Amino acid sequence: MKFLRNLILSFVFAGALSLTTSANADCKVHLGDFDWDSANIHTAIAGYIIEKGYGCEVESTKGSTTPIMAALFDQQIDIITEVWRDNLVQLIEDNLAKGTIVELGVNTPSSTQGFYVDKPTADKYNLKSVDDMKSAEIAKLFADPEAPGKGRMTSCISGWTCYTINLVKHKVYGLDKYYTNFDPGSGGALDAAIAGGFKKGKPVFSYYWTPTGLMGKVDLVKLEEPAYDQACWDEMTTVVEDIKKNGPDVYKPTCACEYVNMSLTKAASTKFANNAANKPIIDFIKNYSIPTADVNKSLAFYMDESGGDMEETAKNFLSSNSMWESWVPSDVASKVKASL
Amino acid sequence: MKKYKKFIKPFVLSILFIFFIIISYRSAKPRYKPENFTDIFNDFSWLGNWPKWLDFPLMQPLNSGFDWLIVKYGLFFEGINNFLLGLYTSMKNSLVGLPWPIVIAIVIFITYFASGRKTNTTVMVAFCTFFLGFLSPRYWDKCIMTTCIVLIGMLLCIVVGIPIGIAMARNKKVRNALLPILDLMQTIPSFCYLIPGILLFGLGAVPAIIAIFVYAVPPLIRLTDLGIRLVDKEVIEASEAFGANKRQTLLGVQIPLALPNIMQGINQCTMMSLAMVVIASMIGTRGIGDEVLLGLQQLNVGMATEAGIAIVLLAIIFDRITQSYGEKIQERTQPKKEIKF
Numbered sequence: 001m002k003f004l005r006n007l008i009l010s011f012v013f014a015g016a017l018s019l020t021t022s023a024n025a026d027c028k029v030h031l032g033d034f035d036w037d038s039a040n041i042h043t044a045i046a047g048y049i050i051e052k053g054y055g056c057e058v059e060s061t062k063g064s065t066t067p068i069m070a071a072l073f074d075q076q077i078d079i080i081t082e083v084w085r086d087n088l089v090q091l092i093e094d095n096l097a098k099g100t101i102v103e104l105g106v107n108t109p110s111s112t113q114g115f116y117v118d119k120p121t122a123d124k125y126n127l128k129s130v131d132d133m134k135s136a137e138i139a140k141l142f143a144d145p146e147a148p149g150k151g152r153m154t155s156c157i158s159g160w161t162c163y164t165i166n167l168v169k170h171k172v173y174g175l176d177k178y179y180t181n182f183d184p185g186s187g188g189a190l191d192a193a194i195a196g197g198f199k200k201g202k203p204v205f206s207y208y209w210t211p212t213g214l215m216g217k218v219d220l221v222k223l224e225e226p227a228y229d230q231a232c233w234d235e236m237t238t239v240v241e242d243i244k245k246n247g248p249d250v251y252k253p254t255c256a257c258e259y260v261n262m263s264l265t266k267a268a269s270t271k272f273a274n275n276a277a278n279k280p281i282i283d284f285i286k287n288y289s290i291p292t293a294d295v296n297k298s299l300a301f302y303m304d305e306s307g308g309d310m311e312e313t314a315k316n317f318l319s320s321n322s323m324w325e326s327w328v329p330s331d332v333a334s335k336v337k338a339s340l
Numbered sequence: 341m342k343k344y345k346k347f348i349k350p351f352v353l354s355i356l357f358i359f360f361i362i363i364s365y366r367s368a369k370p371r372y373k374p375e376n377f378t379d380i381f382n383d384f385s386w387l388g389n390w391p392k393w394l395d396f397p398l399m400q401p402l403n404s405g406f407d408w409l410i411v412k413y414g415l416f417f418e419g420i421n422n423f424l425l426g427l428y429t430s431m432k433n434s435l436v437g438l439p440w441p442i443v444i445a446i447v448i449f450i451t452y453f454a455s456g457r458k459t460n461t462t463v464m465v466a467f468c469t470f471f472l473g474f475l476s477p478r479y480w481d482k483c484i485m486t487t488c489i490v491l492i493g494m495l496l497c498i499v500v501g502i503p504i505g506i507a508m509a510r511n512k513k514v515r516n517a518l519l520p521i522l523d524l525m526q527t528i529p530s531f532c533y534l535i536p537g538i539l540l541f542g543l544g545a546v547p548a549i550i551a552i553f554v555y556a557v558p559p560l561i562r563l564t565d566l567g568i569r570l571v572d573k574e575v576i577e578a579s580e581a582f583g584a585n586k587r588q589t590l591l592g593v594q595i596p597l598a599l600p601n602i603m604q605g606i607n608q609c610t611m612m613s614l615a616m617v618v619i620a621s622m623i624g625t626r627g628i629g630d631e632v633l634l635g636l637q638q639l640n641v642g643m644a645t646e647a648g649i650a651i652v653l654l655a656i657i658f659d660r661i662t663q664s665y666g667e668k669i670q671e672r673t674q675p676k677k678e679i680k681f
Contacts, residue, residue: 066637158630185621
């Protein structure tokens with residue numbers, strides 16, 4: 001009997017606790033997230049505002065580019081807060097034409113991608129541009145233990161479009177004779193390869209990008225490439241999309257240039273955007289924009305202070321900045337503030 | 341005094357528990373804890389959600405310990421890396437360099453003699469081997485890479501695992517100490533040691549071999565241990581009666597009689613190695629696993645399934661060879677017993 005009494009008491013107790021935390025959930029938002037940290041931060045901040053300010057149930061799904069974008073086109077995911085648009089130009093324009101997605105403007109106004117070398121090595125051997133890399137002696141510094149005689153450039157993972165872009169760039173720049181375009185397999189492995197190189201004091205030659213948390217901790221130098229040119233980029237994109245569809249054998253000599261200093265955008269599925277009930281949330285996402293410097297600050301906080309807690313990082317951003325208050329109506333802003 | 345002996349262990353554990361709580365409270369950030377220590381006895385709101393000050397600080401020491409390991413023992417890991425990598429590349433290059441019909445012929449030769457001249461098994465394995473390249477010519481070299489990684493991983497497992505299994509079977513204390521470690525190795529998510537593996541060994545084949553070792557050695561150890569303990573007491577007594585010393589009993593009686601079980605362990609070890617090879621492709625290990633990963637990342641279901649079938653074929657080849665070799669040994673050591681299923 002004692003057991004029964006305790007059981008009932010504990011149910012009552014648990015019930016009382018859950019009453020205090022239940023949220024009003026008459027709407028549901030499914031956010032798409034990617035496997036790199038700046039996307040995680042935007043998802044966490046936007047998710048927090050939608051959950052606390054608009055009282056919606058927020059679900060987020062994390063994955064690599066292709067599956068998450070496919071889920072957005074398929075209307076399974078409602079909103080993505082960081083789209084690397086210029087890497088996916090073809091795909092996005094096709095889907096805009098088909099009417100499966102709606103673009104919601106710029107999120108982070110500038111970002112950089114490129115080929116990086118660690119500073120000590122770059123200084124020692126005077127490496128400034130991709131052309132400086134084209135020598136057997138330099139390639140030996142970055143020796144690929146599994147491909148004798150070649151150096152290794154840690155590239156994107158094969159599910160990201162930039163893997164194919166790097167493949168084409170290697171061929172155009174003539175780097176493919178000296179280096180392998182090495183697929184690290186996952187975003188975490190790419191970070192670990194760079195961090196491991198720095199910890200051991202070994203030369204690092206890798207594709208990387210900003211804004212990222214790791215970039216604040218290691219000293220990487222970006223190699224110069226031919227300057228960005230719209231026509232050149234478009235020509236290259238056609239070849240890249242062709243290779244993605246039909247394999248590396250269909251490579252044609254093309255023009256190649258540096259990654260554009262691109263703005264990261266936001267997108268929503270048409271089904272979600274056209275639903276009148278979701279209009280306040282769409283308006284909020286349209287206003288949502290964080291400058292690169294602040295993204296970097298949040299990334300640094302995430303890496304060093306939050307102890308790996310994304311929600312904590314989102315809360316820190318919301319309580320130490322006020323720019324977000326202009327994205328939402330004042331009643332929503334006060335609700336978010338109250339929850340901090 | 342004897343009366344209180346059973347209380348010592350719980351007492352020490354509760355002291356340790358209280359000590360842990362004090363550590364967690366002290367190391368929590370000031371903004372997470374109440375202003376005054378006594379507040380937690382007046383304001384009970386922390387009983388609702390797990391309070392942030394009740395957080396055992398394990399992450400920081402682990403991180404700094406790991407950094408220390410890289411800096412201090414970097415050369416040691418470098419040595420292991422170069423050894424395993426040298427083994428892998430020489431094995432891979434010689435096999436990839438051979439014409440494919442010769443590789444198939446070698447596989448047939450090994451199967452035929454390992455299975456005790458069983459034609460059925462040999463034909464089956466030969467067919468599977470041919471089908472690896474037949475599925476897609478691209479797969480042939482990748483399957484060879486995967487096979488090399490699995491073979492080196494297995495070699496490591498056998499060299500380390502069987503002696504440990506024997507030690508466990510002979511000493512209860514060793515067994516009690518090792519069992520939790522084996523449980524840990526089998527259940528800890530593989531990424532917990534794959535990513536640190538990159539920091540220590542760099543991207544590529546070596547962290548995969550280490551991961552295979554961590555993941556696949558426990559069943560081999562367990563089955564070796566079990567096999568040796570299952571040897572009839574009477575048989576051991578008989579051998580001792582004939583004047584065999586401990587070493588002679590082990591090498592002449594226990595291990596031969598436990599061999600079927602040990603072979604089963606090696607068989608399980610191979611299967612688990614193959615499973616790990618696919619996961620290892622996520623840390624840049626070249627092989628048939630990255631075809632599966634690529635197929636999934638490009639949402640190409642056909643490609644992923646095709647590569648998946650190649651892995652199954654590879655598993656069948658490994659399984660048939662090790663199984664039939666185990667059966668052959670069993671027939672030799674227990675000639676009169678006939679096992680019927």
